[in-house]
Amino acid sequence: MRCSTTSSTWSAARSAATPCPRANGPERVSERDFDAIVIGAGAAGLMCAIAAGQRGLRVLVLDHANKVGKKILMSGGGRCNFTNTGTTPANYLSANPHFCKSALARYTPWHFIELVERHGIKYHEKELGQLFCDESSKLIVKLLLDECAAAGVDVRTHCSIEQVMHGDSGEFRLRTSQGSFSALALVVASGGLSIPSMGASGFGYQLAKQFGHEVLPTRAGLVPLTLTGKHAERLQELAGVSLPVEARCNGTSFRNFMLVTHRGISGPSILQISSYWQPGDDLRLDLLPGIDIEAQLQEWQASRRDAELKTLLGEVLPKRFAQRLCEHWIASKPLRQYNAPELRGIAELLSSWPLVASGTEGYRTAEVTLGGVDTDGLSSSTMMSRHVPGLYFIGEVVDVTGWLGGYNFQWAWASGHAAGTAIAG
Numbered sequence: 001m002r003c004s005t006t007s008s009t010w011s012a013a014r015s016a017a018t019p020c021p022r023a024n025g026p027e028r029v030s031e032r033d034f035d036a037i038v039i040g041a042g043a044a045g046l047m048c049a050i051a052a053g054q055r056g057l058r059v060l061v062l063d064h065a066n067k068v069g070k071k072i073l074m075s076g077g078g079r080c081n082f083t084n085t086g087t088t089p090a091n092y093l094s095a096n097p098h099f100c101k102s103a104l105a106r107y108t109p110w111h112f113i114e115l116v117e118r119h120g121i122k123y124h125e126k127e128l129g130q131l132f133c134d135e136s137s138k139l140i141v142k143l144l145l146d147e148c149a150a151a152g153v154d155v156r157t158h159c160s161i162e163q164v165m166h167g168d169s170g171e172f173r174l175r176t177s178q179g180s181f182s183a184l185a186l187v188v189a190s191g192g193l194s195i196p197s198m199g200a201s202g203f204g205y206q207l208a209k210q211f212g213h214e215v216l217p218t219r220a221g222l223v224p225l226t227l228t229g230k231h232a233e234r235l236q237e238l239a240g241v242s243l244p245v246e247a248r249c250n251g252t253s254f255r256n257f258m259l260v261t262h263r264g265i266s267g268p269s270i271l272q273i274s275s276y277w278q279p280g281d282d283l284r285l286d287l288l289p290g291i292d293i294e295a296q297l298q299e300w301q302a303s304r305r306d307a308e309l310k311t312l313l314g315e316v317l318p319k320r321f322a323q324r325l326c327e328h329w330i331a332s333k334p335l336r337q338y339n340a341p342e343l344r345g346i347a348e349l350l351s352s353w354p355l356v357a358s359g360t361e362g363y364r365t366a367e368v369t370l371g372g373v374d375t376d377g378l379s380s381s382t383m384m385s386r387h388v389p390g391l392y393f394i395g396e397v398v399d400v401t402g403w404l405g406g407y408n409f410q411w412a413w414a415s416g417h418a419a420g421t422a423i424a425g
């Protein structure tokens with residue numbers, strides 16, 4: 001264990017310490033030391049604490065929110081999409097796409113599935129390898145808290161961190177609303193900026209900067225896009241209409257449903273592509289993915305010559321959507337009246353419809369935060385800082401962001417596990 005190699009002062013203080021009671025309310029105590037302090041009782045922080053606690057370390061988890069794992073509770077529509085069986089490094093965005101490889105390879109979806117099964121939690125695959133609880137996200141939070149309890153981890157909520165200092169002998173000293181604590185390892189698992197009402201804060205980024213780390217620009221990801229101008233006016237009345245599309249931007253594409261909202265567009269394909277989109281980028285939608293629309297138009301021209309285009313499009317698209325397209329973007333007439341170049345133009349528009357998004361709905365509704373603590377300053381196998389021994393960054397605060405579909409929790413589990421086992425040495 002790490003503490004066996006530390007100074008005598010630390011070892012003496014450690015052996016004199018009494019175990020902290022598990023507490024959920026504010027409680028001021030005098031300084032007590034731990035082997036590791038984890039800031040943030042979310043997915044990554046709790047997994048890290050479990051891994052370190054199971055290996056015999058004395059671990060303290062501090063969270064300023066009134067309960068742990070709030071994002072887990074609200075995730076997956078209350079059923080927590082806790083992993084994805086198809087997870088690969090290609091499902092993540094990062095300035096360094098190789099960084100996530102080591103942790104993901106060492107803690108796979110099957111490790112978490114084994115844990116879920118051991119706790120008797122029933123689950124199902126929704127689509128594309130996405131695993132959801134049959135009953136409730138609450139069961140995943142219970143699993144994590146039960147594992148923490150079994151590993152002797154002290155989890156405290158309602159705890160504001162007022163100051164973090166790094167002592168001469170390498171220890172981290174934290175002044176908090178519940179007293180002062182110290183440890184030789186400090187793990188920052190405070191998440192990103194999305195959903196501030198759930199306790200999200202920029203705390204982890206500030207702390208990273210305090211310790212000399214680069215923080216890459218952050219922005220909202222997995223977020224609905226907003227429309228203004230003619231697209232907004234023309235689509236607004238279709239709010240609630242959903243259709244399968246292939247959304248394409250910057251060389252990446254996602255095929256899934258799009259939902260028209262009152263302020264723009266959402267749905268899985270749009271949330272996915274939003275992580276690859278920035279204002280000004282060219283965003284295209286294939287409105288009939290998987291259909292050779294030029295061949296279909298030619299076939300209609302041969303077999304249904306007198307039918308109007310809007311009627312025929314209404315057979316392959318939601319009727320109201322087809323009607324609106326033909327009111328504003330495509331002149332509808334009987335099929336026999338189109339010449340070949342016109343049909344080609346219509347096919348091109350339907351398979352590569354340009355949509356000018358004005359922005360995103362922002363952190364208020366975003367599922368994740370892109371960017372964050374630069375991975376250049378971290379070890380990919382342990383998540384430890386290259387500048388400050390004993391300091392770790394895990395989960396969403398790091399510049400690793402997953403696609404929609406359970407990938408973000410898998411990164412939280414994997415990076416948390418990597419740090420927890422590394423701290424235990």
Ligand SMILES: Cc1cc2nc3c(=O)[nH]c(=O)nc-3n(C[C@H](O)[C@H](O)[C@H](O)COP(=O)(O)OP(=O)(O)OC[C@H]3O[C@@H](n4cnc5c(N)ncnc54)[C@H](O)[C@@H]3O)c2cc1C
Binds near residue numbers: 039074082396410
């Ligand atoms: C609505 C929604 C649904 C989602 N659904 C899914 C899903 O189904 N599947 C999936 O894979 N991902 C999902 N995600 C993404 C996923 O929730 C996150 O990627 C994941 O929770 C990140 O884990 P984390 O532990 O790094 O951070 P978080 O879970 O955000 O935990 C950070 C913790 O740190 C605490 N904290 C923050 N600042 C401080 C501070 N200053 N002092 C003390 N504590 C602090 C917070 O209170 C919080 O408890 C969803 C996200 C949202 C918003």
